[in-house]
Amino acid sequence: MDHRISGYANGIFELAKAEEELVRVEDELFSVAQALDDSNELRSTLTDPQFPMDKKHALVNDLIGGRASSLTLDLVQLIVSQGHASELSAIARALVETAAASRDMAVAEVRSAVALDDETIERLAAALGKATGKNVEVKVVVDEAVIGGIVARVGDTVIDGSLARRVDSLRQVVES
Numbered sequence: 001m002d003h004r005i006s007g008y009a010n011g012i013f014e015l016a017k018a019e020e021e022l023v024r025v026e027d028e029l030f031s032v033a034q035a036l037d038d039s040n041e042l043r044s045t046l047t048d049p050q051f052p053m054d055k056k057h058a059l060v061n062d063l064i065g066g067r068a069s070s071l072t073l074d075l076v077q078l079i080v081s082q083g084h085a086s087e088l089s090a091i092a093r094a095l096v097e098t099a100a101a102s103r104d105m106a107v108a109e110v111r112s113a114v115a116l117d118d119e120t121i122e123r124l125a126a127a128l129g130k131a132t133g134k135n136v137e138v139k140v141v142v143d144e145a146v147i148g149g150i151v152a153r154v155g156d157t158v159i160d161g162s163l164a165r166r167v168d169s170l171r172q173v174v175e176s
Contacts, residue, residue, distance in 0.1 A: 002087075004084070005090045005091050005094050008079065008084070008087075009091050009094035009095040009097075009098050010098060012025065012029070012075055012091070012095050013098045013099060015071070015075075016071065017102075019071055021071055022099055023099075024069055024072070025071055025072050025075070025095075026092075026095055028069060028072040029091075029092040029095055029096075030092050030093075030096055030139055031068075032076055032088065033088055033091075033092035033093065034089075034141055035063070036085070036089055037089050042059075043085070043086070046059070046060070046085035047086045049083070053080075053081060056080050056081075056085075057077055057080070057081070060073070060076050060077055060080060061073065061077075076088070079091065096139060105134070105135045105136060106134040106135065106136050106154050106155060107136075107137055107154070108125070108132075108136045108137065108138045108139070108152050108153065109139050109141060109152070109153045109154075110124060110139065110141065110151070110153075111140075111142075111146050111150060111162075112140060112141075112149075112150045113142070113143065113146045113147055113148055114142065115140065115142055116140050121140060124138050124152070125137065125138045128159070131159065132154045132155075132157055134154065136154060146162050147162065148162065149161045149162040
């Protein structure tokens with residue numbers, strides 16, 4: 001991991017922990033990173049060196065102000081101000097991993113076409129924990145490209161239970 005990314009993640013971890021807002025900040029930062037990953041226009045605007053900084057700050061405020069804690073808003077503004085908006089997703093993921101490790105857990109990033117309810121997330125955490133032999137904390141990413149089912153990643157392990165993978169497997173069987 002890049003030294004700058006881990007430095008930001010560790011700094012945010014310590015600050016959010018000291019403010020007793022770690023879980024909230026990590027969830028909000030993860031959501032902001034997903035929004036950035038999902039929008040080419042937003043990403044290019046926040047990373048454009050020619051776009052005025054005050055307008056970047058106004059954009060961030062419009063997007064998350066009032067929806068996120070003031071700490072999260074300030075942290076995103078800081079990262080953007082320092083010219084590291086392109087690294088926001090990596091910083092958020094590093095923060096999530098650092099926070100999970102502090103709780104003796106591994107992070108499972110689960111991609112699903114639809115939002116998952118708490119009961120489903122708990123069942124997934126148990127199943128992924130059993131499959132990986134780790135205590136697992138699930139972070140859900142709604143990804144319409146999944147179509148149906150889920151794709152889970154825990155560290156380097158990927159479990160693809162998506163409809164797209166099943167269709168590809170069926171296609172390979174039929175074509176053989």
